Each structure stands twice: as structure tokens, then as C-alpha cells.
Amino acid sequence: MSIKYKSSSGKADHTSKKESTTDNYLKDFDPRVYLEKLRNDPNEDKKFRFSLDGLHEVFSGGKCFGKRLLDLGSGPSIHSVISASRHYDEIYLSDYVPQNLSILADWWTGKISHMDHAIMYCLDMEHNSQTVAQRNQEMRQKIKGILQVDVRKSNPFSPNHLPPFDAIISSFCVDSATTSLEDYDNATSNIPAMLTENGTYIFTGAMDKTYYSVGGVNFKYPTLSKNDIYQVHRKHGLVIEMFKEFQNEDIYDGTIFMAVARKAVE
Numbered sequence: 692m693s694i695k696y697k698s699s700s701g702k703a704d705h706t707s708k709k710e711s712t713t714d715n716y717l718k719d720f721d722p723r724v725y726l727e728k729l730r731n732d733p734n735e736d737k738k739f740r741f742s743l744d745g746l747h748e749v750f751s752g753g754k755c756f757g758k759r760l761l762d763l764g765s766g767p768s769i770h771s772v773i774s775a776s777r778h779y780d781e782i783y784l785s786d787y788v789p790q791n792l793s794i795l796a797d798w799w800t801g802k803i804s805h806m807d808h809a810i811m812y813c814l815d816m817e818h819n820s821q822t823v824a825q826r827n828q829e830m831r832q833k834i835k836g837i838l839q840v841d842v843r844k845s846n847p848f849s850p851n852h853l854p855p856f857d858a859i860i861s862s863f864c865v866d867s868a869t870t871s872l873e874d875y876d877n878a879t880s881n882i883p884a885m886l887t888e889n890g891t892y893i894f895t896g897a898m899d900k901t902y903y904s905v906g907g908v909n910f911k912y913p914t915l916s917k918n919d920i921y922q923v924h925r926k927h928g929l930v931i932e933m934f935k936e937f938q939n940e941d942i943y944d945g946t947i948f949m950a951v952a953r954k955a956v957e
């Protein structure tokens with residue numbers, strides 16, 4: 692089981708099993724296949740580590756802290772908030788797909804512990820003597836809600852209204868939720884209203900891709916260049932202050948990135 696990304700260059704994706712693509716996450720996204728990939732695939736592990744390393748670097752730098760943190764499009768996993776959890780008091784997980792929310796709820800209520808290897812990896816980076824069980828517990832106490840979200844809506848939490856967050860982490864969410872540059876632009880326009888002034892937006896995504904696959908299903912992806920990403924965020928008042936790229940052609944046909952943007956004060 693694996694997740695692979697197909698490049699816009701048309702270079703072969705040796706694991707693609709279906710020609711058809713979908714943007715139907717409600718029907719086609721299988722959280723168990725996705726979690727297997729996060730646990731098992733050593734090639735994917737290098738990309739996974741790029742995310743965990745980047746988030747550790749961002750949150751150990753001393754510039755990102757506050758009260759309220761949102762993980763936008765968590766999928767079925769809590770790994771995106773492990774490093775951040777030390778620096779915020781209230782954490783909200785979210786996703787569009789109910790089956791992902793249900794796995795997150797099972798973790799929150801202690802029924803499962805599904806990302807212990809990622810927690811251990813982050814504790815090592817922090818030189819932290821906490822046990823994995825203690826960190827799980829600390830994180831569970833800080834989680835204040837698991838929310839259904841649709842980033843394509845102008846109020847992504849509709850019909851609910853939530854106060855803005857000091858920081859939003861979004862890992863492969865806005866690009867997964869959209870299929871063209873125009874859609875990506877529209878969805879990104881919904882981010883600033885969810886942030887406090889000067890709030891921080893930490894986002895990860897892939898460049899120059901047309902789709903990625905989870906197990907046998909290919910999900911459509913907008914084809915984005917670095918320039919597109921900078922321009923779209925600037926247009927919506929999100930000024931990118933840090934941009935890191937990961938490339939390893941042996942395992943990955945393309946580039947993934949992590950960026951940190953600050954909401955401009957109006």
C-alpha cells in the first residue's frame with residue numbers, strides 16, 4: 692500500500708493502478724490505507740520525516756506560540772500537531788471526511804494510539820524525556836475539538852462560526868481539496884479569516900503534480916509552481932517568510948514543500 696504523486700511532466704508513476712482520477716474524498720478516501728502508508732512505507736517515510744523535521748524546526752524556533760491552533764485537514768492522523776502541541780493551549784483537529792474524524796476521535800478518547808512512532812521521533816528531536824504515553828496524554832488534554840471542515844467554503848466550519856486561530860497547520864490539505872490553480876486560489880482566500888492578525892499559516896504541499904494515489908485510487912491535484920504558491924498567498928495577504936523544498940528523485944517524482952506565512956496586518 693502506498694501513496695504516490697504523478698508529475699505534470701507525465702513521467703511514469705510506477706504504482707498507479709487506476710487511470711481515472713477523483714476528487715470525491717467522502718466516497719474514495721480510505722483512512723486505513725492512508726495510515727498504513729504513514730506507518731510502513733520506507734520511501735514515504737523520508738517525505739514523512741521532511742514534514743516532521745520541518746514542523747520541529749518551525750516550532751522549536753521560538754517564534755510560533757499562542758493560544759489557539761488549528762490543524763486544517765488532519766486526515767486520520769495527529770502527527771502534524773506533535774511539535775506544535777507544546778506551544779499552544781487549545782488545539783483543534785479537523786477534516787472533511789467523517790471516517791477520518793472518527794479515527795481522530797478514537798485517538799482522542801484513548802481507544803487507539805496510532806502515531807506513537809512519530810511521537811517518539813519528535814521527542815528525540817526535542818531531547819525530551821517525556822514518554823510517548825505522557826505526550827499522547829498531554830496532547831489529548833489540549834485538544835478542544837475535532838471539527839468537520841470544508842476549506843472550499845467561505846466559512847469552512849459552516850454552519851458553525853469559530854473565533855480566529857493564532858496558527859493554522861495545513862499539511863497537503865488545500866491542494867488535496869482542489870483540482871486547479873483557480874480552485875486553489877479560491878480555497879486559499881478562505882484562510883486569512885480563520886487567522887488572528889499576524890497569525891501564522893504553516894502549510895505543506897506538492898508542486899508540479901496532477902494527482903496522488905492512496906492505495907488504488909488517484910486523487911486529482913492542482914498543478915502548482917513555486918511562483919503560483921507565492922503569488923496566490925501574497926494576493927490573500929499571507930506573506931511567505933520561509934519556504935523549504937524536498938526532492939529525491941529516487942523515491943519521488945517531483946517536489947514537496949513546507950512554507951510558513953504570516954497574515955499581513957491590514
Ligand SMILES: C[S@@+](CC[C@H](N)C(=O)[O-])C[C@H]1O[C@@H](n2cnc3c(N)ncnc32)[C@H](O)[C@@H]1O
Pocket residue numbers: 716720763764765766767768771786787788791840841842843861862863864867868
Ligand atoms: C493527503 S491527505 C493529508 C492528511 C494529513 N494532513 C497529512 O498530512 O497526512 C488530504 C486530506 O485533505 C482532506 N480534504 C479533502 N477535501 C477537503 C476539503 N474540501 N476541506 C478540508 N479537507 C479536505 C482529506 O479528507 C484528507 O484527509
